[in-house]
Amino acid sequence: xxxxxxxxxxxxxxxxxxxxxxxxxxxxxxxxxxxxxxxxxxxxxxxxxxxxxxxxxxxxxxxxxxxxxxxxxxxxxxxxxxxxxxxxxxxxxxxxxxxxxxxxxxxxxxxxxxxxxxxxxxxxxxxxxxxxxxxxxxxxxxxxxxxxxxxxxxxxxxxxxxxxxxxxxxxxxxxxxxxxxxxxxxxxxxxxxxxxxxxxxxxxxxxxxxxxxxxxxxxxxxxxxxxxxxxxxxxxxxxxxxxxxxxxxxxxxxxxxxxxxxxxxxxxxxxxxxxxxxxxxxxxxxxxxxxxxxxxxxxxxxxxxxxxxxxxxxxxxxxxxxxxxxxxxxxxxxxxxxxxxxxxxxxxxxxxxxxxxxxxxxxxxxxxxxxxxxxxxxxxxxxxxxxxxxxxxxxxxxxxxxxxxxxxxxxxxxxxxxxxxxxxxxxxxxxxxxxxxxxxxxxxxxxxxxxxxxxxxxxxxxx
Amino acid sequence: xxxxxxxxxxxxxxxxxxxxxxxxxxxxxxxxxxxxxxxxxxxxxxxxxxxxxxxxxxxxxxxxxxxxxxxxxxxxxxxxxxxxxxxxxxxxxxxxxxxxxxxxxxxxxxxxxxxxxxxxxxxxxxxxxxxxxxxxxxxxxxxxxxxxxxxxxxxxxxxxxxxxxxxxxxxxxxxxxxxxxxxxxxxxxxxxxxxxxxxxxxxxxxxxxxxxxxxxxxxxxxxxxxxxxxxxxxxxxxxxxxxxxxxxxxxxxxxxxxxxxxxxxxxxxxxxxxxxxxxxxxxxxxxxxxxxxxxxxxxxxxxxxxxxxxxxxxxxxxxxxxxxxxxxxxxxxxxxxxxxxxxxxxxxxxxxxxxxxxxxxxxxxxxxxxxxxxxxxxxxxxxxxxxxxxxxxxxxxxxxxxxxxxxxxxxxxxxxxxxxxxxxxxxxxxxxxxxxxxxxxxxxxxxxxxxxxxxxxxxxxxxxxxxxxxxxxxxxxxxxxxx
Numbered sequence: 001x002x003x004x005x006x007x008x009x010x011x012x013x014x015x016x017x018x019x020x021x022x023x024x025x026x027x028x029x030x031x032x033x034x035x036x037x038x039x040x041x042x043x044x045x046x047x048x049x050x051x052x053x054x055x056x057x058x059x060x061x062x063x064x065x066x067x068x069x070x071x072x073x074x075x076x077x078x079x080x081x082x083x084x085x086x087x088x089x090x091x092x093x094x095x096x097x098x099x100x101x102x103x104x105x106x107x108x109x110x111x112x113x114x115x116x117x118x119x120x121x122x123x124x125x126x127x128x129x130x131x132x133x134x135x136x137x138x139x140x141x142x143x144x145x146x147x148x149x150x151x152x153x154x155x156x157x158x159x160x161x162x163x164x165x166x167x168x169x170x171x172x173x174x175x176x177x178x179x180x181x182x183x184x185x186x187x188x189x190x191x192x193x194x195x196x197x198x199x200x201x202x203x204x205x206x207x208x209x210x211x212x213x214x215x216x217x218x219x220x221x222x223x224x225x226x227x228x229x230x231x232x233x234x235x236x237x238x239x240x241x242x243x244x245x246x247x248x249x250x251x252x253x254x255x256x257x258x259x260x261x262x263x264x265x266x267x268x269x270x271x272x273x274x275x276x277x278x279x280x281x282x283x284x285x286x287x288x289x290x291x292x293x294x295x296x297x298x299x300x301x302x303x304x305x306x307x308x309x310x311x312x313x314x315x316x317x318x319x320x321x322x323x324x325x326x327x328x329x330x331x332x333x334x335x336x337x338x339x340x341x342x343x344x345x346x347x348x349x350x351x352x353x354x355x356x357x358x359x360x361x362x363x364x365x366x367x368x369x370x371x372x373x374x375x376x377x378x379x380x381x382x383x384x385x386x387x388x389x390x391x392x393x394x395x396x397x398x399x400x401x402x403x404x405x406x407x408x409x410x411x412x413x414x415x416x417x418x419x420x421x422x423x424x425x426x427x428x429x430x431x432x433x434x435x436x437x438x439x440x441x442x443x444x445x446x447x448x449x450x451x452x453x454x455x456x457x458x459x460x461x462x463x
Numbered sequence: 464x465x466x467x468x469x470x471x472x473x474x475x476x477x478x479x480x481x482x483x484x485x486x487x488x489x490x491x492x493x494x495x496x497x498x499x500x501x502x503x504x505x506x507x508x509x510x511x512x513x514x515x516x517x518x519x520x521x522x523x524x525x526x527x528x529x530x531x532x533x534x535x536x537x538x539x540x541x542x543x544x545x546x547x548x549x550x551x552x553x554x555x556x557x558x559x560x561x562x563x564x565x566x567x568x569x570x571x572x573x574x575x576x577x578x579x580x581x582x583x584x585x586x587x588x589x590x591x592x593x594x595x596x597x598x599x600x601x602x603x604x605x606x607x608x609x610x611x612x613x614x615x616x617x618x619x620x621x622x623x624x625x626x627x628x629x630x631x632x633x634x635x636x637x638x639x640x641x642x643x644x645x646x647x648x649x650x651x652x653x654x655x656x657x658x659x660x661x662x663x664x665x666x667x668x669x670x671x672x673x674x675x676x677x678x679x680x681x682x683x684x685x686x687x688x689x690x691x692x693x694x695x696x697x698x699x700x701x702x703x704x705x706x707x708x709x710x711x712x713x714x715x716x717x718x719x720x721x722x723x724x725x726x727x728x729x730x731x732x733x734x735x736x737x738x739x740x741x742x743x744x745x746x747x748x749x750x751x752x753x754x755x756x757x758x759x760x761x762x763x764x765x766x767x768x769x770x771x772x773x774x775x776x777x778x779x780x781x782x783x784x785x786x787x788x789x790x791x792x793x794x795x796x797x798x799x800x801x802x803x804x805x806x807x808x809x810x811x812x813x814x815x816x817x818x819x820x821x822x823x824x825x826x827x828x829x830x831x832x833x834x835x836x837x838x839x840x841x842x843x844x845x846x847x848x849x850x851x852x853x854x855x856x857x858x859x860x861x862x863x864x865x866x867x868x869x870x871x872x873x874x875x876x877x878x879x880x881x882x883x884x885x886x887x888x889x890x891x892x893x894x895x896x897x898x899x900x901x902x903x904x905x906x907x908x909x910x911x912x913x914x915x916x917x918x919x920x921x922x923x924x925x926x927x928x929x930x931x932x933x934x935x936x937x938x939x940x941x942x943x944x945x946x
Contacts, residue, residue, distance in 0.1 A: 375597055408627050411627060423608065
């Protein structure tokens with residue numbers, strides 16, 4: 001509860017900082033504030049409010065159980081790492097800094113709501129708080145045509161998805177007579193369920209699949225990723241994705257328990273389409289951001305496997321995958337942003353000969369890519385392993401075989417970057433990596449390796 | 464603890480070599496791999512006295528899914544450990560006095576590779592084994608990528624994706640068995656004693672697991688990566704691939720296929736055996752037609768390992784003994800052959816057979832040692848390959864006479880392509896490429912001399928090898944024959 005309040009307060013304070021002329025200190029203050037919030041969140045772990053334990057807060061609007069606290073912790077850490085990057089990223093845009101930072105903090109608030117809602121209205125609020133912040137940030141380069149296109153496209157498509165979501169919620173309300181999880185579950189347990197309810201669930205599912213950019217709701221993602229400022233791309237590919245998956249899992253695990261058999265064929269088809277389409281298109285990309293967009297879509301495909309096999313209580317697998325995916329992505333972005341800046345290019349050529357210019361950066365990028373591809377003993381391997389294992393246990397072995405084949409295909413485009421770094425001749429432009437980028441890259445590198453070698457405690461967190 | 468020391472010494476050495484800088488890396492690498500060899504000899508002595516017990520390690524790693532650091536050696540594992548640690552110093556020594564850029568990284572990767580392969584051989588937990596199996600792919604990929612020939616980029620990528628795809632399928636198979644196991648572990652002893660996996664399931668599990676090994680060995684028709692990768696890799700990379708890494712595949716047939724899915728082996732083993740034999744003949748015929756030295760050796764290796772893999776699938780004790788003996792013999796011979804090829808290519812600048820000739824006239828010492836290695840690999844009596852090949856062919860013969868007839872062609876065809884190669888490169892008159900051929904340097908003489916000695920020693924007295932592996936092979940054979 002206090003996590004949510006403090007984060008909102010931090011966002012407000014951040015806006016006030018503009019008045020007090022504290023711009024120089026803003027980033028460190030925000031990071032300290034978020035660290036404090038992380039600590040508060042950590043304290044709540046031992047006293048979770050749960051449907052089974054005690055009263056649900058705020059008129060059954062939100063519920064802070066271990067699931068929401070764990071995911072909130074992850075979201076806060078993602079935010080901290082990205083804010084460290086923002087210190088250098090916005091170094092020559094001091095004028096708008098406090099606005100940018102407060103908008104991003106509100107995006108975090110949206111994510112926190114998406115992990116802890118206990119009421120469909122809150123789900124909608126959370127998604128909107130998150131999305132509107134990101135719409136603004138995607139278009140935040142006002143004089144850059146592509147950034148404008150990106151923000152506008154994301155907003156238009158997102159508005160449609162929100163429409164779907166609202167309509168779906170309305171239908172579910174019409175059938176169940178309530179927004180509350182407990183009432184909806186009661187309704188589901190009753191014998192006759194109105195077809196309206198199923199339609200509503202489907203619409204909600206489609207809206208959420210849009211947010212995670214699963215095929216066939218993915219068309220916005222490459223364009224938006226490409227046009228948005230890189231740091232915002234990093235936000236979208238980590239925070240937004242993790243938040244959306246947290247929301248899907250929570251919704252289907254608490255409100256719509258037992259509806260999975262109904263959505264199973266749809267999810268099954270979506271996963272197969274997501275994996276094949278994203279990987280096939282990623283193979284042909286020349287632009288690194290677009291490649292990462294498609295790779296992000298394929299990761300969404302893997303994470304949907306956890307939703308499909310939810311019957312096994314896969315939140316731990318989903319959480320582990322989210323952690324490993326997020327840290328590898330952020331670490332990769334930290335180095336990719338530097339490379340883009342040094343070379344003024346976002347194509348694969350920007351990475352040519354990086355191993356000669358900066359062997360450590362090349363090795364780190366290689367490790368992040370290998371982790372994303374799921375090569376042991378890095379964090380990404382256990383992420384994939386857990387998902388596959390749960391899916392096999394739930395009886396989806398054919399799906400897992402398709403998933404591993406796609407895993408092998410993905411090597412091809414990840415290695416395109418590695419090959420550019422290790423086999424192409426270097427150009428003259430030196431690679432400048434400033435302090436904050438290094439800090440984030442090294443933190444993520446260590447986490448990727450450590451989580452891969454001793455994954456146990458993270459795996460047991462939600463068990 | 465012994466097992467841990469053997470495993471971690473190469474990893475430590477790899478880090479030290481990386482830190483030591485280009486100048487000292489090679490000597491440090493040699494020093495550590497020699498120390499590792501001594502440690503292995505010590506382990507062998509302990510093993511002969513006290514058996515498995517001192518080597519077993521059981522340590523919790525991940526509680527659920529239940530994955531433990533479960534390591535140990537039995538006879539077969541120890542043979543593979545000896546093989547790895549015997550070949551590695553030779554491989555490192557063979558890189559001396561060659562101009563290698565970034566030598567410290569090169570030797571660090573070789574030692575890291577040694578570490579990963581040792582891990583494969585001593586792991587008794589399925590997932591741990593899988594992790595080492597994948598880990599071994601990374602260093603060899605970068606060795607071939609950074610120090611390889613002209614087409615290395617495309618060739619190594621194909622190799623990587625091909626082998627990775629196979630291993631991922633194996634992982635799916637293991638996960639399925641994990642859930643079938645009532646205790647939910649990857650423990651080899653439990654997985655190999657499962658009784659609740661019906662033969663209908665084993666039928667497809669066989670293919671999931673077998674394809675991973677068939678790609679690694681490689682067995683025809685999964686071999687398409689092999690010749691290109693062998694010829695594009697730097698010599699040490701080729702030696703690692705052909706000398707040790709493909710033995711990972713054969714070892715895994717013994718350890719992770721036969722006892723795990725016996726009913727699957729009963730159903731599909733004959734087909735796999737036929738593929739192996741087809742590979743023997745097919746690769747021999749291609750080898751006869753080759754005009755490129757490294758490709759010729761690549762296909763000869765393909766033919767030899769086809770026969771070794773066949774020995775595993777005949778499911779009788781002489782075939783399996785032959786496979787075990789021949790694994791060691793093939794490792795020694797193929798490293799020797801690729802080293803000779805490296806010496807020739809390094810001095811003449813060409814690997815085209817038809818530009819060579821007459822080397823015997825200018826380099827008598829090289830001629831003698833090369834001759835010994837060639838005779839070893841055509842399985843002349845008293846050389847190491849003879850025992851192995853005899854046992855293998857006898858095993859195949861016991862299984863089916865007709866298959867043995869085709870497999871037996873390897874003796875004739877092998878002699879044809881090997882002696883043809885020797886004749887074209889060494890005999891006749893010198894060409895412009897070979898006229899200035901210097902005889903062996905001291906380092907080179909040590910490597911080839913050691914190999915020659917090993918060829919004769921293991922050929923004349925193979926008894927310790929057979930005694931070492933026999934108990935393990937019996938255990939595996941018994942498990943494989945229970946359906």
